[in-house]
Amino acid sequence: MCQVSFAQVLREANAxxxxxxxxxxxxxxxxxxxxxxxxWIAGGSAIIVRDGKIVYYKAIGYxxxxxxxxxKRDAIFRIASQTKAITSVAIxxxxxxxxxxxxxxxxxxxxxxxxxxxxxxxxxxxxxxTTVPAKRDITIHDLLTHTSGIGYAQIGSKESNxxxxxxxxxxxxxVGKLLLSExxxxxGSVPLMHQPGDQWTYGLNTDLLGYLVEVxxxxxxxxxxxxxxxxxxxxxxxxxxxxxxxxxxxATLYSEDxxxxxxxxxxxxxxxxxxxxxxxxxxGTYYSGGGGLSATAMDYAIFxxxxxxxxxxxxxxxxxxxxxxxxxxxxxxKISWPDNKMGLGFSISTEKSLASSPLSPGSFAWGGMFSSxxxxxxxxxxxxxxxLSQYPQSHGEIHDKFKTxxxxxxx
Numbered sequence: 579m580c581q582v583s584f585a586q587v588l589r590e591a592n593a594x595x596x597x598x599x600x601x602x603x604x605x606x607x608x609x610x611x612x613x614x615x616x617x618w619i620a621g622g623s624a625i626i627v628r629d630g631k632i633v634y635y636k637a638i639g640y641x642x643x644x645x646x647x648x649x650k651r652d653a654i655f656r657i658a659s660q661t662k663a664i665t666s667v668a669i670x671x672x673x674x675x676x677x678x679x680x681x682x683x684x685x686x687x688x689x690x691x692x693x694x695x696x697x698x699x700x701x702x703x704x705x706x707x708t709t710v711p712a713k714r715d716i717t718i719h720d721l722l723t724h725t726s727g728i729g730y731a732q733i734g735s736k737e738s739n740x741x742x743x744x745x746x747x748x749x750x751x752x753v754g755k756l757l758l759s760e761x762x763x764x765x766g767s768v769p770l771m772h773q774p775g776d777q778w779t780y781g782l783n784t785d786l787l788g789y790l791v792e793v794x795x796x797x798x799x800x801x802x803x804x805x806x807x808x809x810x811x812x813x814x815x816x817x818x819x820x821x822x823x824x825x826x827x828x829a830t831l832y833s834e835d836x837x838x839x840x841x842x843x844x845x846x847x848x849x850x851x852x853x854x855x856x857x858x859x860x861x862g863t864y865y866s867g868g869g870g871l872s873a874t875a876m877d878y879a880i881f882x883x884x885x886x887x888x889x890x891x892x893x894x895x896x897x898x899x900x901x902x903x904x905x906x907x908x909x910x911x912k913i914s915w916p917d918n919k920m921g922l923g924f925s926i927s928t929e930k931s932l933a934s935s936p937l938s939p940g941s942f943a944w945g946g947m948f949s950s951x952x953x954x955x956x957x958x959x960x961x962x963x964x965x966l967s968q969y970p971q972s973h974g975e976i977h978d979k980f981k982t983x984x985x986x987x988x989x
Contacts, residue, residue: 587892588876588883591631593987598626602987603634609979614639617839618973619949619966620832621649625875626984627883627961635875641830643840651875653829654815655965656858658751658869658946662784664881665867666722666923668791668802670901673718677794680722680922683715684786687793690766691716696727697737697769705740709769716774718790721783722922723910727770728781733947738781741768750785750866751947752857758799758865762789778913778920788867799865810894811880816873817858818865825859828872829967831948838972869947875963882954882961885942906942906956927953935978936985951977958988 593600606624613619621639625632637651673680678687685692694716695709712727720726729738732749742748745768747761765786771779788799795802800818808816820828831843843855854860858872880891885906889897908919908926917930924942931937943953949966964980 588627588630588632588879590635591633593633594989596628596631596633597989598628598633598987599989600633603983605986606634606980606983607636607638609976609983610638613973613976619968619971619976620830620840621966622976623649623651623653623655623829623875623965624980625651625879625963627879628988629959630883632879643832643842649829650827652815652827653965653967654820654824654827654858654872654874655829655950655967656751656831656872656946656948657878657950657965658948660873660878660944660946660950660952661867661869661871663923663944664803664807664871665784665788665791665799666905667881667885667897668799668807668867669718669722669787670897670905670922671806672791672794674898674901678718680719681717683717684721684726684790685715685766687790688762688766688786690763692766694766695769696773697741697771700737700740702736702740705744707737707741707769712770713773714775716770718787719909719922720774721787721790723920724778724780724783724913725775725910725920726781726783727772727774727776727779728765728783728786729771729779730781734781735771738771747782749782749869750864751869752854753864753866754854754857754860754862756864758785758789758792758867761864762786778910780914782868784868784923785866788865791867792865799867803871807881807896808877810896811884811891813873813877813880816871816877818870818872819860819862820858820872828856828859829965831855832968834968834970834972840968843969875965878952878963879961882952882963886954886956886959886961906940906954936981945977949974949977951980953981958985960984 623637626634637649641649694712698708700707716726731742833843884891888899905922910920919926927937927941938957941955945951949968949971952963
């Protein structure tokens with residue numbers, strides 16, 4: 579893991595001082611503006627850091643397309659599945675305290691996951707199913723690599739969507755007053771989608787890890803994040819539910835019309851289930867470790883820089899270098915992106931990835947449902963983030979173009 583010892587606090591700097599071309603970085607403005615002009619996006623906020631220097635930090639386009647209110651770069655975005663990286667870091671922090679081993683069965687800490695069953699046959703007509711016994715207990719490592727057999731509610735397969743809906747299990751975004759503990763305990767009673775360790779299935783693994791944080795630490799996930807990650811790192815705008823004085827900074831959420839043009843999302847709309855679009859600007863009690871956080875581009879850049887620095891930032895060590903290394907090497911190699919590998923909470927770029935992506939092998943990354951993406955490149959000492967605040971997004975290739983534009987600016 580590459581350490582950037584001099585980059586303890588992010589500061590804006592001339593692109594050339596970090597070996598990048600300020601002229602070429604302007605191409606990002608043009609592409610974001612082009613997509614906004616074509617009404618494919620409302621606007622976007624992007625940040626690029628190299629060698630600990632912020633070489634690009636802008637917002638392009640509108641926050642409110644009707645009132646022509648420009649998007650501000652410090653807008654607070656719903657980061658959705660980018661929450662998973664933060665939850666995974668929290669798990670590794672507790673691992674470093676000797677609270678558990680990654681090979682430990684989850685049932686040791688959450689008894690509802692003892693003696694699990696695995697889905698055998700599913701009848702779509704009436705959502706009935708048969709099961710067989712699990713060959714072994716799921717482990718914490720299974721959860722970190724999405725190999726447990728736990729599926730997703732609402733946005734998963736037809737089988738998991740139906741089975742979880744019948745049991746009242748939700749994806750955890752915009753659900754308000756529900757309790758994580760109740761839903762995660764219930765998750766232990768429904769069948770796994772496949773035998774533990776047999777394959778990669780994107781699911782509620784990280785929500786369950788969030789509940790494990792609560793069980794082991796004795797704190798709510800929100801309090802654990804605040805005390806142990808956000809406050810030490812200086813992440814001042816990261817929350818599950820925003821304080822009222824920051825409601826006005828929440829980025830407007832957009833959707834699409836039949837022509838794939840951007841329109842404002844309804845206050846409540848459907849993602850295979852009811853979804854409250856303003857959820858972080860409300861009071862709530864459900865802390866989804868898999869998708870519930872909101873944050874600014876700057877806050878998330880601080881989090882990424884901590885990882886690039888080998889687990890420390892601004893004089894505060896969050897993780898050891900060895901734990902960051904564990905998280906960012908291949909832990910499972912048969913995932914949905916065949917040229918990538920799975921680390922502990924991240925996808926990992928490989929030599930094969932270079933066929934379609936400029937990210938250096940060993941870069942680690944993820945994204946979020948509301949059209950956001952981030953990556954950390956230890957070789958080039960780059961962290962980068964693009965937020966768009968939109969679901970669905972038919973023009974998601976903009977994220978790949980953003981990556982190309984970043985690397986094209988390296989001198």
